[in-house]
Amino acid sequence: MTERSGAKKGSGLRDMSVCLGDWRLDDPVIPASGTFGFGYEFSEYYDINMLGSIALKGTTREPRYGNPLPRIAECREGLINAIGLQNPGVKKVMEEELPKLRSVFHKPSIANISGFSIDDYVYTASCFDELPDIGILEINISCPNVHGGGMAFGQDPAQAASVCEAVKRSCKKPVYMKLSPNVTDITAIASACEAAGADGLVLINTLLGMRIDPRTGKKVVSTGAAGFSGPAVKPIAVRMVYQVYEAVNIPIIGVGGIETADDVIEMMYAGASAVEVGAANLVDPYACYDIIRELPLKMEEYGIDRLSDIIGKAH
Amino acid sequence: MHKKVKYRILYNSQIADRTYRMRLSGDTGDIKAPGQFINIALPGFYLRRPISVCDWDQEGLDIIYKVVGDGTRLMSELSEGFExxxxxxxxxxxxxxxxxKGxxxxxxxxxxxxxxxxxxxKRLMAEGVSVKAVLGFNESPQMFFEKEFSELGAEVHITTVDGSAGIKGFVTDAMKELSFDHYYCCGPMPMLRAVHRLCREKGAEGELSFEARMGCGFGACMGCSMETLSGTKRICKDGPVFKSGEVSFDD
Incomplete structure (x- = not known):
């Protein structure tokens, strides 16, 4: 990690702001859904208003306990998780969690919405659509840890499009579809979402992985297969963001293995307008803080005056 | 940086079978109560290792950990001075x-x-509380801290599963005859369940500290969630200590 006090130099001269449609973010760093809870608890570590935004914990229509323990297994340069969308349901999120977030975070946040039917998605998205401090509806069609929904919608272009269309029809806010990497051709899904009216895309969700304990021969997490994330997946995420950038004309939020300011810059060169930081938050609650402090230093080092200038410039 | 610190290893030595005691020096200002834990980053391992605090003072703290996998094996090999x-x-x-008191x-x-x-x-006795300690192990080579508890002035009862030291059996075998006003329990899940049941039968209230495979250790990932009578809780953040009246073992 870099020296925390070092970022002051030049930080005033470097423009880190980026745009997601009409929404201007102070910087491109957004904690990814499922790695930051509903945000407010991180304010005991630092002022979370330095974040570009926050992608909230994945929310469903009804409360969910999630999968049995163990839900986590360590891997080299990453982890697999099978949380299973534990959340208190959209009603409690709106009544109990969001007021706590509002008391410490004064920017729009990103609602992350999961479902088991198109109806579910529309219901939950419509609830968040009413809230003035939600900037984007992030529609998760890529959770690998639930059956009969989640990722199933994200593995078929026609189904992805039908979720997107249905949510677009009933909501006013920008709709960003969060895509699964567990597909043969992610550009086909991306293009189908764009054609169905998506305002943007978020990629990638976790890759399906598995760990088996060599001592016992047993699968380590309760579900067997589970979502793999961490720095090990970054090259896959960068490649997919690069491919999707060529295939669509809507903004992309790049996610996957980002840990440093260099990773942010790399992802933006590939085509991301903003980034989400996931697994790194679980290893270090200061991960996003460190990245945001380091960004202006790296911009200065590389001669980047405006961060938004580099979006897609690797093409 | 609130809560994130550098600790330097002052010593790291074996005290029982696969069991090590490590003394760390550094800022302990964020440790408020016994039963809290620290989460240690190890070079070459992605996730941190959560280890409960054994004791602490203004200069540093002690942890005792068991080698159970590659991460804790590496920990046992770290030398004095390592940060x-x-x-x-x-x-x-x-x-x-x-x-x-009393x-x-x-x-x-x-x-x-x-x-x-x-x-x-240590802290209960400083408050004038009388302490009985029931320490259970599988076998005598794994035993530790009998002397340390005795030196505090606690009444110590040892149990081993194989009978190689103290009472042959489980902690509950030693607890049956004891009278007490409140209990505090920390150990593996089957032990927590058995102690919880016994104390319920005795009509005693207490607190139980749970252990789980954790992702982050500070409440962000929901990797160590547990159903309680007052809703779903995170062992790392809402726990690891829960009141006996709050937990349910489905028995």
Missing amino acids: LDVLTGLGNGFDLSAVK ETAVLVGGGVGVPPLYGLA
């Missing part, structure tokens, strides 16, 4: 105010569930 990146003061810890608390620990009870015993 660790640590999240400190995590979890809620035991409630000392649950027992009053009352008796029984502290029940199994294996590496024993260490946090040491810091607890």
